[in-house]
Amino acid sequence: METRQLKYFLAVAEELHFGRAAKRLFISQPPLSQQIKKFEDELGVKLFQRNKRSVALTAAGVSLLRDAPGIMRAIGRAKSNLLDAATGEGGQFTLGYIGPALETTLTEIIRDFKGQYPSVRLDLREMFTTDQLKAIRSGDIDAGIVRLFRHDVSDLERELFHRESYALVVPDGHPLADRAAVDVSELAGEQFIFFPREGQPRLYDEWMRVFSEAGFVPDVVQEATRKSATVALVAANMGIGIVPESMARIKPQGVVFKRLSGDFPVIEMSLIYRSTNGFPAVDNFIAAVRQNWADRKQDKN
Structure with a gap:
């Protein structure tokens, strides 16, 4: 017919x-x-x-x-x-992301992308980095916002999406609260609120290496998956925490953020995708990420 x-x-x-x-x-x-x-x-x-x-x-x-x-x-x-x-004006685009990405400009990028391409059906899936990499390679998702740490992505394309350092967060009245900056080595003997190894094993192991080279094993009294939960538990005087420095912008009550010095990894998130994705909607999203990153760098300058 x-x-x-x-x-x-x-x-x-x-x-x-x-x-x-x-x-x-x-x-x-x-x-x-x-x-x-x-x-x-x-x-x-x-x-x-x-x-x-x-x-x-x-x-x-x-x-x-x-x-x-x-x-x-x-x-x-x-x-x-x-x-x-x-x-790229329509079709379906499946994007994976790690939970912490929602605390960055990802929501802003998604909002602008949906505003420019309202007919694109955007399917968002929260996934660990390792699961996203497998899904991208198998074609289950089109792209992902991941945190790479010694992951082999030589077969994939990468766009830097977010970068920042870590900060120390302590309760009000803590002995370190009056310091301008704190070195990692000065945290020996403190009780920590720290993220669990599950989901981010490479990053967890790297932090354990940092602590070991600073001369101590951290006393982790409570695990918290979300950085906001870490800050809340610090405010409850459960211990100290190490969180992205951007958390200080929220200005939560009962805590103080301090610049942290030492040899530790920075926070980098990347947009990962296959070089031969074949979907114009993905290309349009990549362009939106690049533009957002360029605008942020310009604002800093």
Whole structure:
């Protein structure tokens, strides 16, 4: 069944006259009659009862007349969706992300992207970095916001998305609260609120190395997956914490943030995707991430 055949059928069905239908379609009558006969042969049913004086719809013709407008609209929508997907104006885009990414400008990028491409169906999935890398390689997701730490991504493309350092957070009245800066080595003997190894084993092990080289093993009295939970537990005087420096912008009550010095990793998040993703919507999102990063660097300068 072709769109042209349906168009010819609708013209004849609505006019019930081959001559008028041919005139409406800007073709001559013989080719129209031939096309309708071919259409009936392909379907295996008669659509019209016709003689020299009249044209009438058969039961099959009445049924097709009822369905044809919906079929034409569906075909039109499908063509429009294909064009949108081909240009990045539509289609579906699946993005993985690590939880902490929501505390960065990711929400701003998503908002702007949806504003510019409202027809794109954006599917967001919170996943650990290692799970995202597997999903990108298998094609389960199109791209991901990850934190890389000694991960091999030589087969993937990477766009730096976010970078910041860590800060020390202590309760109000803590002996370190009046210090301008604190070195990691000065944290020996303190009770820590720290993130669990599960989900970020490489980063956890790197911090344990940092503490070990500073001469101590941290006394972790409570684990907290979310950085906001770490700050809340510090405010409750459960211990001290190490969190992204951006957490200080929230200005929570009951805690003090201090610049932390020492040999420890910085926080970097990246947008990861396959070089041959083939989806213009992904390319448009990549462009949005690049523009956001460039704007932030310009603002700092």
